[in-house]
Amino acid sequence: MTRAMGAAMRRIQMGNALSAFGIGFTVPYLYVYVAQVRDLGASTAGVVLAVFAVAALLVLPFTGRAIDRRGPVPVVVSAAVVAAAGALCMGLASSVPMVLLSAALLGAGTAVVQPALATMIVWCSTPATRTRAFAMQFFLANLGLGIGGLIGGQLVDESRPGSFLLLFAIEAVMFLVLAGIGASVRLPRAPVIPGAMPQDDAAPKGGLRALLRHRAMVQLCGLGFVLFFACYGQFESGLAAYGTEAAGIQPSTLGIALAANTAVIVLAQFVVLRLVERHRRSRVIALVGLIWTVAWIVAGYAGLGHGSQTMATAAFVSTYALFGLGEAMLSPTVAPLVADLAPESMIGQYNSAFALVKQLALAVGPAVGGPMGASLHAPYILTFVLFSLGISVLALRLGKQLTPAQDKPLPARSRVVASGAPQKDLAPAG
Template identity: 80%
Template structure:
């Protein structure tokens, strides 16, 4: 588990070097124009949508290790190719390789975490993964910002080379991992269930709780991540008069809240029902959107608007810290023995769809329809709470409240039994 988490942190560190600067690199440094830059970003997202439907079955049939190693090497090739790209075809091809590789790594890493810990330990394992991802992205972005220079294309080649090196390191670390053969992961290994070979999309769509969780996940990602760098950013600059530099501060505040609050929040989260925690996140994000509404629609000073806008991103970060130990472990607990990879891939696909649809819907609304934009996403946030509570009705105690279920099993196992008193005769 330590090796998996270390590799996860290093890959996030590499991504942090380049993700914030990809648009600038294609449009301005390589002088390919805004249209090409938008196409490259679209290909980056579409590549994930193409490969994820096939990723889960590959993980369940071959295991997550070879899939992760292959994806990391593919992403490394894509990153290096992006640093060397000088024309439209090469930039688009590099974006496709990079997007496909990074997309496949997510469910592969999640499945490895499931294999390496018990059901009771998944909450903390996924919380640690999310913490390290954000820490790596934040540190990578900060260092990358100091190295990048728009007047020197070589500085961007350095960034992409560092990203490629991090992916190679991830592949190397993953190749040394030996999955433990313990009872904790027996039920998560492929080929040990009657469902094996009969699973696939039909079995997943027939699992009502998983379908409900996918719908809930789409709304979660659509109302949060899908708005960060599109609709909410457009709303902030157009309605609230936020400077571009302040957007960077708001994103930094989001990451800082996650890093600082993750393990404090974990103590609160792991002793409560997962669906109620998700429902409380919906209420918290509704408040965050009201702060955004005040920033753009209120009549206070610019300083108050800026503070309210940064608070919006901070509240989003607090909600994300509450979700990381609940949603991903719930996906794993819902999955049948032989379909852990397919369930993780399906949920990753839902996330990618939300990240693709979110900017397309939120961007124009945030830029032009300021009042309707805030009202819409306050309602979406409240919808998260409703969907979460409905999901909770169909979950078992072990799925919705694993801490209490584990405690009950331990008590039952160690309960002393009265021994009959045998007669001396």
């Protein structure tokens, strides 16, 4: 990595951390704010959460081409400004239309920021350094979310709407800081991605049809949907409902479980990174599937076993901790793999396509898992045990589509990301 790449990467990671810090101030309290503080009702709060997902699904199909045509810097700056406007409007909103408009702006802006930042990280890294770069991004994002949520909890007061305005104002400022930092980044031309920097306004070759013809990327998107559906899509819906209904977990314990999840990610991230760098990515993802299978079995014991309430609570918290271990292994694996599969002119489109798959999983996951976790306890656990085992199977199948350099980048080896149309006749990893 050159000095210019290192300087740009530090700015990108700083903006990523600060924006996550701002988001952490509001995410845990959004439902309470809409339903109780603004007295708009639980149904409106549910619609607000749905609007976040819908807004993301509407803008992400257009995001990748914008990134590849104009570069990620103007996209991340524009998206951060939109998100800042949405956050500030949310803090001032007192009617249903205003709340929904604010949620749409905030959801759309936040969704676009992620693939744009991911593309900036790709441009400022090489295959040898990309794994650690994405691991650092995930580490800082979780650290920022945790610290922001902790401080926000000390500032918020349900009896004072002004305290919520302060939280949303802080979030808006952090997004504006991200926009300022993004605008100041001078992206170097990465020698491993020739032609990635847009030279003119010509539309990049390829598009959705080229992506759909890329068998490995299609399989990775399918795997990604299952990953996000079986984990992130259950955290605040199905698994929470299952814990309170089947395991008798107190609502306050849900906060402890989420804290355990974040703590494992922060503590384990750079420990498991050594494991990830030494093994094939497909096999690391397969191992995550097995770890999450154990997590769901432990959750099953918490709600369906006959132990004490203390044992059930410990098992439930352990479930979230095991999920965190798997997340720490995925962060330096999946995102770099998306980048290494992308042709040089379609990095933004590949990142946006994968972000779209993630949003779909996060929209479908709560809708399916919530009702099951609340009432169909045994089928719920069995379903997600099978989904987790499916992760392992899909990961091993994906490995057969990857070249050796894509499945296990060698730190000592310089490699050029494939340009033009995805190659189907490259020798797959053994």
